[in-house]
Amino acid sequence: MMGGESETRGKPIRCRAAISRELGEPLVMEEVMVAPPMAGEVRIRIICTSLCHSDITFWKLKVPPACFPRILGHEAVGVVESVGENVSEVEEGDRVLPTLIPECGECKGCRWEKSNLCSKFPFEVSHFMPRNKSSRFTDLNGQILYHFVHVSSFSEYTVVDIANITKIDPAIPPNKACLFSCGVSTGVGAAWRTADVEKGSTVVIFGLGAIGLAVAAGSKLCGASRIIGVDINPEKFEIAKKFGVTQFVNSRDCGGKPVSQVIVEMTDGGADYCFECVGFASIVLDAFASCRKGGGKTIILGVDRPDATLSLNSFEMLHHGKTVMGSFFGGLKPKSHIPILLQRFMDKELNVDNFITHEMKFEDINKAFDLLIQGKCLRCVMWMDK
DSSP, X not given: OBTTBOTTTTSOEEEEEEEBOSTTSOOEEEEEEEOOOOTTXXXXXXXXXXXXXXXXXXXXXXXXTOOSSBOOOOEEEEXXXXXXXXOOSOOTTOEEEEOSSOOOSSSHHHHXXXXXXXXXXXXXXXXXXXXXXXOSEEETTOOEEBOSTTTOOSBSEEEEEGGGEXXXXXXXXXXXXXXXXXXXXXXHXXXXXXXXXXXXXXXXXXXXXXXXXXXXHHHHHHTOSEEEEEESOGGGHHHHGGGTOOEEEETTXXXXXXXHHHHHHHTTSOBSEXXXXXXXXXXHXXXXXXXXXXXXXXXXXXXXXXXXXXXXXXXXXXXXXXXEEEOGGGGOOHHHHHHXXXXXXXXXXXXXXXXXXXXXXXXXXXXXXXXXHTTOOSEEXXXXXX
């Protein structure tokens, strides 16, 4: 930047990107061309990005909306390099978070307090930009590279619609800020916005990965008195204590009882809130059975296969007064609610330090994939310039 202006404004930028060219194969680090932003779009220089399980899911997905070659990545923080026409919300040099869901602020969905689903730009795992259905990425041979959930942060530069951009305080450390672009916001938001966990309530979390631990942090923030973690890996229990989990159940070691029976006995009739953070329909059923009668809520956060279905007993739904809820992005409106969470982080009410188990250079991204697949990390932050 010179004189407040971007030297690259209006020009294609050549930079590095980690491209998913074939299903399940290591990402390929290549130089790509990133086109200037069109109307309503922002071009961002990524500072750092982290790896989420959703990236893994689509990296190995065999059916649509899978597509290749694609630039994955959706949890990141960056700096505005340039803006397209009709963009006044941010300007060059602003620190921003790109998010997979939009908030246009104008449509019925955005104006409704209870919804975080924008109807002007409905969420889809699209290959392209939302306004004109085209890509801003090509490789050096001119081949189109596809976008991923409107972010594509595994590139030194990316183009994102302004509806998917949240401006943040540049004082927030980038490696912490990027976590709020997806994982932390999703988990904390699920407890805060979707479930509306009350002070003194009992919470059960199925799956103690990064999302489950973010739910624990959010439940603690809301004042839950008991937070029970359920997982098949007891090695996760010690670190989960740092996020507020108070009791643990190894679902593979329940003495021959169903895990739901163990939970019901522990909680004298069932938990107030059960969160499914794994992505299996069978675990949703376990969570539902673990909720108390007369108001117990089951909240689904785990991403299952696109064709997965749920089968619940309608008699039990009616006569036991239980609720099953989906929680997409924690029920948060990005522009409205992420700044609130960031302020709570800055006020030291919400600690996210323990989510970051690894930090590395961008070129080591395949090592980050290996760590996450092997269950050896929560969040691996990759820096573009280190």
